[in-house]
Amino acid sequence: xxxxxxxxxxxxxxxxxxxxxxxxxxxxxxxxxxxxxxxxxxxxxxxxxxxxxxxxxxxxxxxxxxxxxxxxxxxxxxxxxxxxxxxxxxxxxxxxxxxxxxxxxxxxxxxxxxxxxxxxxxxxxxxxxxxxxxxxxxxxxxxxxxxxxxxxxxxxxxxxxxxxxxxxxxxxxxxxxxxxxxxxxxxxxxxxxxxxxxxxxxxxxxxxxxxxxxxxxxxxxxxxxxxxxxxxxxxxxxxxxxxxxxxxxxxxxxxxxxxxxxxxxxxxxxxxxxxxxxxxxx
Amino acid sequence: xxxxxxxxxxxxxxxxxxxxxxxxxxxxxxxxxxxxxxxxxxxxxxxxxxxxxxxxxxxxxxxxxxxxxxxxxxxxxxxxxxxxxxxxxxxxxxxxxxxxxxxxxxxxxxxxxxxxxxxxxxxxxxxxxxxxxxxxxxxxxxxxxxxxxxxxxxxxxxxxxxxxxxxxxxxxxxxxxxxxxxxxxxxxxxxxxxxxxxxxxxxxxxxxxxxxxxxxxxxxxxxxxxxxxxxxxxxxxxxxxxxxxxxxxxxxxxxxxxxxxxxxxxxxxxxxxxxxxxxxxxxxxxxxxxxxxxxxxxxxxxxxxxxxxxxxxxxxxxx
Numbered sequence: 378x379x380x381x382x383x384x385x386x387x388x389x390x391x392x393x394x395x396x397x398x399x400x401x402x403x404x405x406x407x408x409x410x411x412x413x414x415x416x417x418x419x420x421x422x423x424x425x426x427x428x429x430x431x432x433x434x435x436x437x438x439x440x441x442x443x444x445x446x447x448x449x450x451x452x453x454x455x456x457x458x459x460x461x462x463x464x465x466x467x468x469x470x471x472x473x474x475x476x477x478x479x480x481x482x483x484x485x486x487x488x489x490x491x492x493x494x495x496x497x498x499x500x501x502x503x504x505x506x507x508x509x510x511x512x513x514x515x516x517x518x519x520x521x522x523x524x525x526x527x528x529x530x531x532x533x534x535x536x537x538x539x540x541x542x543x544x545x546x547x548x549x550x551x552x553x554x555x556x557x558x559x560x561x562x563x564x565x566x567x568x569x570x571x572x573x574x575x576x577x578x579x580x581x582x583x584x585x586x587x588x589x590x591x592x593x594x595x596x597x598x599x600x601x602x603x604x605x606x607x608x609x610x611x612x613x614x615x616x617x618x619x620x621x622x623x624x625x626x627x628x629x630x631x632x633x634x635x636x637x638x639x640x641x642x643x644x645x646x647x648x649x650x651x652x653x654x655x656x657x658x659x
Numbered sequence: 660x661x662x663x664x665x666x667x668x669x670x671x672x673x674x675x676x677x678x679x680x681x682x683x684x685x686x687x688x689x690x691x692x693x694x695x696x697x698x699x700x701x702x703x704x705x706x707x708x709x710x711x712x713x714x715x716x717x718x719x720x721x722x723x724x725x726x727x728x729x730x731x732x733x734x735x736x737x738x739x740x741x742x743x744x745x746x747x748x749x750x751x752x753x754x755x756x757x758x759x760x761x762x763x764x765x766x767x768x769x770x771x772x773x774x775x776x777x778x779x780x781x782x783x784x785x786x787x788x789x790x791x792x793x794x795x796x797x798x799x800x801x802x803x804x805x806x807x808x809x810x811x812x813x814x815x816x817x818x819x820x821x822x823x824x825x826x827x828x829x830x831x832x833x834x835x836x837x838x839x840x841x842x843x844x845x846x847x848x849x850x851x852x853x854x855x856x857x858x859x860x861x862x863x864x865x866x867x868x869x870x871x872x873x874x875x876x877x878x879x880x881x882x883x884x885x886x887x888x889x890x891x892x893x894x895x896x897x898x899x900x901x902x903x904x905x906x907x908x909x910x911x912x913x914x915x916x917x918x919x920x921x922x923x924x925x926x927x928x929x930x931x932x933x934x935x936x937x938x939x940x941x942x943x944x945x946x947x948x949x950x951x952x953x954x955x956x957x958x959x960x961x962x963x964x965x966x967x968x969x970x971x972x973x974x975x976x977x978x
Contacts, residue, residue: 559759562729565747567773567826577772581763657763658808 407438437628445628470612478537486545494553515540529609541594548590552583584655592648599641674702681735693887708863710873713883719866752823754833758815760807766818767803777826793825813844833865891951898957916960
């Protein structure tokens with residue numbers, strides 16, 4: 378036991394323990410309550426046994442959620458009409474929107490950030506716009522997007538685009554502007570062309586900072602997609618959550634929360650891997 | 660005016676590098692702000708090794724950057740090989756104080772980076788071979804594929820030197836290249852640099868804080884006074900034979916005379932030049948283009964050692 382802290386599996390064991398404790402608390406909290414009030418038998422027959430007891434809709438037990446989770450995992454891609462699609466399909470819609478919006482944002486933000494970082498004049502000129510637009514909640518753009526684009530699906534992608542653009546833009550500009558003077562001087566004294574300097578000196582030097590911006594962006598995009606889809610409706614994990622709220626299926630909502638977290642973690646891990654690829658030690 | 664300038668230029672056409680009336684001021688419009696340095700004039704001959712010594716802030720690095728084409732002088736000009744220096748060029752290789760290697764490239768790629776720029780028509784194999792030749796020259800052939808963070812400080816600076824030599828520049832500019840190295844490593848690299856410079860006949864301009872380093876390496880040591888209004892106060896010619904090594908140089912009879920002269924200057928005589936508020940424009944112009952005095956303390960020491968015995972005799976007879 379003395380060497381527990383040094384064991385490789387120690388963090389895993391601790392995580393497992395915490396999980397067990399959490400589930401235990403959850404189980405205790407959702408133990409079925411005694412029926413408190415009896416109502417009119419005719420009414421009870423009409424509304425069903427749970428409502429007739431007068432107790433609140435009980436939170437699902439870990440067992441309920443586990444059952445739902447198993448249901449989702451074993452059949453994630455079914456499609457039984459607009460309001461009944463498998464969670465895999467819904468997550469797929471959300472991931473697609475995030476990747477398209479994020480990809481478009483990267484296509485705009487990285488070259489633009491590069492220019493801003495290279496030109497102090499442009500940096501100063503665009504700074505007020507960036508500073509004002511950056512803190513705007515991306516959802517505030519939603520009505521404007523719906524009004525101008527007139528398509529809920531593209532509007533959701535636009536909202537992802539607009540929220541992903543700022544961290545990448547700011548980080549790219551920051552990284553490019555912060556490239557060590559010495560490296561640029563080396564390129565200058567070696568008469569390296571501007572294009573080669575941009576791709577072989579500035580880009581690799583700023584790449585870790587740019588990657589950090591991309592990681593922040595994809596994180597924000599994944600946060601925002603749930604809210605955006607709740608608003609535009611139709612498809613996606615955000616719509617799924619909202620739909621299950623309307624169905625009062627708390628177990629489904631909890632399963633969705635777990636899936637949202639899982640996908641978010643996957644996206645972040647993916648970009649972290651990419652970041653390691655471009656990072657360098659000085 | 661033009662004729663006199665032409666005659667000056669014609670007279671000095673022999674010098675490989677001419678620096679004329681260099682002034683650097685960060686507020687040229689504001690007369691109350693003194694320039695960092697002014698009236699900087701010197702020549703460097705082909706194949707010469709010149710060191711510049713001065714206290715921090717006198718503008719040594721700025722002069723080097725102007726020679727490199729990375730900085731612009733407020734007044735004055737630099738002419739190398741008959742052409743004015745107006746920007747960075749592959750004709751002048753620079754070794755930076757902080758080695759300035761690209762950390763994402765291996766040592767080899769760092770050297771190749773410059774080689775490719777110098778000879779764009781070479782094939783990748785030729786570029787590789789050329790870069791390897793210079794890495795071998797600094798003894799790093801085996802570490803060619805290591806990234807800078809895997810190399811020691813001395814090795815990094817060696818790669819920096821290889822990169823500068825590999826483009827085969829007409830002149831090499833070294834900005835305090837060994838400042839960050841420990842004494843042992845510094846000594847080894849000094850010896851190596853001396854070897855390479857001797858073998859290649861490279862013209863070198865180097866900044867240093869280290870008097871011993873200057874005496875070992877330089878043919879001429881330029882002494883700068885304090886800034887602001889720093890100038891090149893004196894040029895000390897190193898009259899010791901050029902075949903000197905770190906282990907034997909201090910046995911040379913001239914060594915201590917030269918060393919004392921340099922240290923004396925740095926400690927006692929580097930004070931800023933007095934201002935001349937009442938000088939006329941022509942006087943100021945002449946002042947601006949005055950060449951620094953050249954001194955040879957080593958030769959004086961040689962002469963003294965020859966006369967010392969007789970001096971001793973005189974003293975003895977007096978007592």
